[in-house]
Amino acid sequence: MSWICPKCERELKHINATHYCIKVSVDSLFEGRPAELELVFDKILAEVADWDDVLISTSKNCIVFVHKRTFFVIRPMQKQLELKFYSKTKPESPIIIKSTFHAGKYENSTRISQLTDLTMELFGMIKDSYILL
Template identity: 55%
Template sequence: MCIKADLNTLFDGKPKELEFVFDKILAEVYDWDGVIVSNTKNAIMFVHKQTFLIIRPMSKFLDLKFYSKEQQLCPPFFKSTQASKKFENRIRISTLEELTPTLKKFIRQSYELL
């Protein structure tokens, strides 16, 4: 069940750095053609035709889920599982330094894949 929640409440009690990282991702993705951003009580979803990025603010990190054509088995990926003809990938980041150009490229590829 999807229950809408105030975006700010997702970051209550969490390190400010997580909010800064999220804001940086949002600024990067928000202007891409046809992107819709919505949130539930546990996550923020980025949609372009289909959901291409889900961010879950956890107590010490942001859990990012996005898609690729190929399985990603090396760090920083901690999980990569097949879902139909694509792979769901998971990364956890907690600092701005971890939001690398390579990670931004993976997010963009997920957007273009769907």
């Protein structure tokens, strides 16, 4: 059962969940950025939104995907989307630009800028993060 914050209208997992309480639209996060980034985001959203029990909300500078816990974050940058997701082991993939171990799991980052960057490998890593958390 989810809860919607009356101030920012963000959907959260439970009543009074700690969050950055500010009302932000997805559109505002893409203002002044290349249209291709929004197309890439829409493609990711179309895939991940269909997974069971996923809450999607916006924060000050990113879009947050929550299953039992936050498993995926997209931060629109000037010319790229920064994607952050988690894994049990350190990925040995060239698409990972940063991987740090924290609280028993790896926090992994990659950056993409076009539809061709969306590969089965990348979606597999995001799905693994969803299952992990």
